[in-house]
Amino acid sequence: MLEIRFHGRGGQGAVTASRILALAAFNEGKYVLSFPFFGTERRGAPVTSFTRIDEKRIFLRSQIYDPDAIVILDSSVMGSTDVMKGLKEDGLLVINSSKPPEEFGTGRKVVTVDATSIAIRHNLGSRANPIVNTAILGAFAKADQNVSLDSIVEATRTASPRYGDENAAAVLDAYDSARAGW
Secondary structure, three states, X not given: OEEEEEEEEOOOOHHHHHHHHHHHHXXXXXXXXXXXXXXXXOOOOEEEEEEEEXXXXXXXXXXXXXOOXXXXXXXXXXXXXXXXXXXXXXXXXXXXXXXXXHHHOOOOEEEEEOHHHHHHXXXXXXXXXXXXXXXXXXXXXXXXXXXXXXXXXXXXXXXXXXXXXHHHHHHHHHHHHOEEEO
C-alpha cells in the first residue's frame, strides 16, 4: 500500500490535491482512500490530508502515521509542524520550493518545484494566494511512478472543469521543472 500525507495551509488546495491523486489512481483501477484532517478551519491554518493507494481493498481508516511520501504545499509549515514525522527511511518528500532539493538535507529523496510561480503563471488563484495543488501533483508524478502523469492530468481536468486547461498545464509544467535530489 502506498500512503501519502499532504501538508499545506487552508486555501492552497491540499485536500483537493489528495482527492485528485486518489481519483487518478482510481481511474487506473486501483483502490483508494482519501480524507482530510482539519484543526482550525480557516484560510492559512495548517491542513493535513491523506491518500492511500493499493491494488487490493483498503480497510485501514486511520490517519497516516508512517507515510511513504510527504507532499508539502507550503514550505513554511516545515517550521511550525513536524512534517517529517514518521516518513519511512526510503520515503519521498515533495516540496513546493524554489530551493534545490539538496538544501533540505533530509537524507531522503527530495523533489522540489516552484509550484507557487507555476500557479501564478497559469492564473490559478491570485498573486497573493496562488492555488498550488495541481502543480505539486505534477512534481509528485515525476518523483513517484505509482500513478501515471496522464492519469493525474485527466483527473485534474475532471476535478476542476472550470479551469481544467489551466490546471492541466500547471501539472505538466511542474512535471517538467521538478528537480530531484538525495
